[in-house]
Amino acid sequence: MKKLLIVPAVLVIIACVLFFFFMPKGPDLSQFDFLKNPRITELQNQKMLVVEATGDPNTAGGKAFGTLFKTYFKIKGIPKGPHMPAPRARWPLSLDTPKSEWTGVYALPVPENTTELPEVKHAPEITVSLATWEYGEVAEILHIGPYTSEEPTVKRLMDFIGQQGYAVTGNHEEEYIKGPGMFFKGNPEKYYTIIRYRVKKQKM
Numbered sequence: 001m002k003k004l005l006i007v008p009a010v011l012v013i014i015a016c017v018l019f020f021f022f023m024p025k026g027p028d029l030s031q032f033d034f035l036k037n038p039r040i041t042e043l044q045n046q047k048m049l050v051v052e053a054t055g056d057p058n059t060a061g062g063k064a065f066g067t068l069f070k071t072y073f074k075i076k077g078i079p080k081g082p083h084m085p086a087p088r089a090r091w092p093l094s095l096d097t098p099k100s101e102w103t104g105v106y107a108l109p110v111p112e113n114t115t116e117l118p119e120v121k122h123a124p125e126i127t128v129s130l131a132t133w134e135y136g137e138v139a140e141i142l143h144i145g146p147y148t149s150e151e152p153t154v155k156r157l158m159d160f161i162g163q164q165g166y167a168v169t170g171n172h173e174e175e176y177i178k179g180p181g182m183f184f185k186g187n188p189e190k191y192y193t194i195i196r197y198r199v200k201k202q203k204m
Contacts, residue, residue, distance in 0.1 A: 029192055032177060035142035038160040040199065043135035047114060048088075048107040049075070050131045051122075056099045060125070064106045067122040072108050074118035085109040090133075090171045105171075107133065139166065140196040142177075146188035154195055161199055170198025 049072055053064035068087065073080060090105040110130070117128060139161045143153040154172075161168060177192035 029178060032142050032192060032194070035140060035194060036144070038139060038141040038157045040137060040139050040161075040164055040166065043138050045135055046109050046133050047112050048131055048133050049110050049114075049117070050105060050107045050129050052103060052105050052127045052129075053123075054101065054103045054125060057102055057104050058099075060102075061104055061106075063123050064104060064126060067120060067126055067128060068106050068108060070122075071117060071120045071128055072110075074120060075110065075114060078110055078114065086175050086177050088173060088175045090173045092171045107131075134170075135198060137166075137199050137201070138170075138196050139164075139168075139199045140194055143191075143193045143195055144189075145191060147191070147193070150193070150195070157195060157197070161197070165202050165204075166199040167202050168197045169200045172197065 049068065051064045051068040051071070053060040065087070072078070072084075079085065085108060088107050088109075090107070091102075092105060093101070093103055114130060117130065120128065122128060139157055141153060141157040141160075143150050158168075173196040175194040175196065177194060179186075179191045179193070
């Protein structure tokens, strides 16, 4: 099974720019407590506003998330403020790839009837588009704590996937529920991140 872990330091930098975390009141975190234990579930495909950036995530990530949120807030008729969805990110390339060639796919869910994107100035190395993220069966778990301590949580999820007779078929995905604030990083022990992989049942 391919290793799909994300470098923890990269996650810290990326998470710091997520506007979702800047809200004075975050989501009701108790609703995610059931995900402290890994599970296999099924999710519907989701239309997404996607910003793709190639390059070292320590620099490209900030530009990508900045473009993502600027574009999102210019789209009419979608949830904003405390009702907006949490941002997500996927990492399609192996971590053996040199950082300068990494591709980060940063996204926010949008309604299915979203068909046009507003014009937003962005760096030439960044692309902005609408895309449907495929899901189906997924394995997911809630990580509570610093991004630097994610590895044991990911291992726990991977072990669970194998024990249930499944194999990973998709990229490493993270959904950022709660993290650093705009001016203060807060308590890293209370960060909430859903770690997710698309999976498929193995034939006996």
